[in-house]
Amino acid sequence: MKTKKINSTDQSISFSTIIPYLLITFGITWGIIALSIFLPDQTVSLFGQITGNHPLFFLATYSPAIAALGIILMKVRWNGTKRFLGRMLLWRAPAPWYLFILLGVPAMFYLGAIYKGLSLSELFPVSSLGVYLVSLLLFAIKGPVEEIGWRGFALPLLQRKMAPFWAAILVGIVWGFWHLPAFFLSGVPQGAWSFMPFFVGTIALSIFATGLFNASRGSILLPALLHLQLINPLWPDAQPYDTIFVVAAAAIILWLNRKTMFRKDAGVATIIPGRGIEHAQAQQSGYQPVKPNFSPATKQLMK
Numbered sequence: 001m002k003t004k005k006i007n008s009t010d011q012s013i014s015f016s017t018i019i020p021y022l023l024i025t026f027g028i029t030w031g032i033i034a035l036s037i038f039l040p041d042q043t044v045s046l047f048g049q050i051t052g053n054h055p056l057f058f059l060a061t062y063s064p065a066i067a068a069l070g071i072i073l074m075k076v077r078w079n080g081t082k083r084f085l086g087r088m089l090l091w092r093a094p095a096p097w098y099l100f101i102l103l104g105v106p107a108m109f110y111l112g113a114i115y116k117g118l119s120l121s122e123l124f125p126v127s128s129l130g131v132y133l134v135s136l137l138l139f140a141i142k143g144p145v146e147e148i149g150w151r152g153f154a155l156p157l158l159q160r161k162m163a164p165f166w167a168a169i170l171v172g173i174v175w176g177f178w179h180l181p182a183f184f185l186s187g188v189p190q191g192a193w194s195f196m197p198f199f200v201g202t203i204a205l206s207i208f209a210t211g212l213f214n215a216s217r218g219s220i221l222l223p224a225l226l227h228l229q230l231i232n233p234l235w236p237d238a239q240p241y242d243t244i245f246v247v248a249a250a251a252i253i254l255w256l257n258r259k260t261m262f263r264k265d266a267g268v269a270t271i272i273p274g275r276g277i278e279h280a281q282a283q284q285s286g287y288q289p290v291k292p293n294f295s296p297a298t299k300q301l302m303k
Contacts, residue, residue, distance in 0.1 A: 009083070010272040012075045018157050024067035025149060026178060029060040033181035051187030053138065061142045064149025064178075072153070072271070080272045087152065087273065090219035097212050097222070100253075101229050108249055109235040112242030123236050135233040143231050144224035150175055151213050151223040152271070159267030164210050164260065167267060172206030189237070197240030204243075204250035205230065210267075211257050218268040 035043045036050045043050065050056050073081050113123055126132040150171055158167035176199040182190040183198075190198065209223045216222045260266040 009076055009080050010270050010274065012080070013072065013157070013271045015157055015160055017071050017075070018154065021067045021071055021149070021153060021157075022174065024070065025063045028063035028066065029178060030181055032056050032060040033185060037181070037184050049187070050185065052142075052189070057188070058142060062145050064146045064154075065152075066149075068149040068153035076272055083273050083275070084152070084271060087218055088148075088220045088224075090216060091221055093212065093216040093219065093222055097215055100208075101212075101222075101226050104249060105226070105229045106232075106235055108245040109238050109242050111245045112238030113236040115244070116238050116241045118236055118238070124234075125236055126234055132234060136228075139231050139233060140228055144227045147209075147220055147224040147227055151209055152220040155210060155213060156218065156267070156269050156271050159214075160269040163262050163264045164214055164267040165207070165254070165262050168206045168210035168261075169203060171210070172203030175206060176200075176202035192237075193239045197243040201243040201246045204247045207250040207254055207261075211253050211261065214260065214266065214268050215257075218270060218273075 032050070047056055048054065069081065069084075072084050076084075110123065126135070154174070155167055155171050158170055162170075179190060179198070179202070180195065182188050183193065183195050185191055209226055212222050212226055213219065254261055
């Protein structure tokens with residue numbers, strides 16, 4: 001088995017940085033929601049009622065990205081951070097992944113909704129195009145931003161030590177558990193759901209995102225688009241029955257990608273893309289960093 005090697009800049013992001021990453025991520029999110037749960041009167045008096053569109057809820061949602069960017073900026077300064085952010089412009093992936101995002105994701109929710117027995121009006125919950133576009137914009141600037149941390153930072157760190165499948169399971173467990181306080185808030189979708197089906201579904205979704213991340217050579221953009229499609233307000237609320245179809249889809253994706261998901265050296269393990277000779281040496285050694293066929297805009301950003 002070939003040993004993964006990392007370029008000198010990426011080496012500054014050691015595996016041990018997963019600890020401060022998790023502490024910052026959970027500290028921000030759980031701290032904000034804890035205020036609302038344990039000191040509700042004082043919190044409302046100071047900040048107003050915390051709902052899904054409150055600035056503090058946005059801050060809680062952004063904590064994975066804040067933690068990742070903070071650590072990267074501290075370790076590799078601005079030049080390395082720009083190269084990290086360049087991964088947000090990587091869009092190439094095998095066509096079946098795009099088909100899954102466009103067609104497979106809504107199919108899971110509609111199958112779950114039909115199984116749940118939703119009425120025709122409940123199958124199409126959007127009242128108008130204008131309402132839908134505003135809702136989509138609000139969703140787009142919340143959940144997908146998490147992927148800067150979960151898939152952009154935590155996943156490649158774990159894939160330095162283990163096969164993609166196990167990295168996906170661990171990220172999925174942490175990702176699901178991180179959402180737990182939201183189930184105690186009113187005014188957010190999780191407030192009306194059961195935690196366990198959501199938790200199981202999150203682990204399955206992590207398998208989707210991991211397969212897509214590795215197939216796209218470390219793209220942050222495509223997992224973010226997948227995330228947006230998963231929370232798209234156009235789809236019906238099929239909880240908890242959509243979990244059945246999410247798990248089934250994850251099993252199919254895992255089977256189709258079994259040759260890479262269970263190989264320790266098959267996952268993308270880079271966080272800061274290399275340049276020049278370091279990048280070439282990393283490729284020749286068997287390490288699989290972000291594919292270096294960047295667009296002109298990305299190359300300019302990474303200078």
